[in-house]
Amino acid sequence: MWNALLWGAVSGSAVLIGALLALFLRIPAKLTGFVMAFGTGVLIGAAAYELLEDSATDGGLIPTIIGFTAGALVFTVFDWLISRKEEKGGGLAIFAGTVLDAIPESIMIGASLIAGQGVSVLLVIAIFISNIPEGLSSTAGLKEDGYGKSKIMLLWLGVLVISTIASGSGYLFMDHAGGFTKALIASFAGGGIIAMVSSSMMPEAYKDSGPLTGFIAAMGLMCSLILDQL
Numbered sequence: 001m002w003n004a005l006l007w008g009a010v011s012g013s014a015v016l017i018g019a020l021l022a023l024f025l026r027i028p029a030k031l032t033g034f035v036m037a038f039g040t041g042v043l044i045g046a047a048a049y050e051l052l053e054d055s056a057t058d059g060g061l062i063p064t065i066i067g068f069t070a071g072a073l074v075f076t077v078f079d080w081l082i083s084r085k086e087e088k089g090g091g092l093a094i095f096a097g098t099v100l101d102a103i104p105e106s107i108m109i110g111a112s113l114i115a116g117q118g119v120s121v122l123l124v125i126a127i128f129i130s131n132i133p134e135g136l137s138s139t140a141g142l143k144e145d146g147y148g149k150s151k152i153m154l155l156w157l158g159v160l161v162i163s164t165i166a167s168g169s170g171y172l173f174m175d176h177a178g179g180f181t182k183a184l185i186a187s188f189a190g191g192g193i194i195a196m197v198s199s200s201m202m203p204e205a206y207k208d209s210g211p212l213t214g215f216i217a218a219m220g221l222m223c224s225l226i227l228d229q230l
Helices: 002-024 029-059 061-085 090-111 121-144 149-173 179-209 212-229
Strands: none
Touching: 002 090, 002 121, 002 149, 029 061, 029 121, 029 179, 029 212, 061 090, 061 179, 090 121, 090 149, 090 179, 121 149, 121 179, 121 212, 179 212
């Protein structure tokens, strides 16, 4: 149980690191764009290799399709609601996407400990690497939208707490869950990730880093592939 909480906190702390970098360092907009682009590639890879592939293998195609579609739809609805209320909303949309995928991702981290063979290190690394750009880019957007440092820090501390609790919950409650349920949860995270990077992170990255965005995102995807094959 304590291991699950620890690894959930480790993966969740990455968004806090990204937020701190954006809050207290003067990072050029182009560099922020490069980091977002790389994070986009890593996230796409994490969704494909760590979440969707395992979902389809362990639970079958039907729950994977259902979960993936639901995750993408839920994020899209959140993004639509945010865009109606806020003129910019890019930072808040990425934050919403981070929360939506942090919960099922952390549940899967906790569930990976059930077999007694230790945590899925590749899953933790992939989530950690991808969470730093999410925290960085969302915080940069939130600052542009007028959010104060204290409010931003409280938001990300909340994500850290949620990730930790979700990982512990995954360890406690997923022991008797079948492949169908696990596939739903993992693919839900994958759907939320793909929708979020497509509508929020990639456009923001291109705005700051220009034509190099595609190449850097491709390198992020390659990084995910390398991690998956180690």
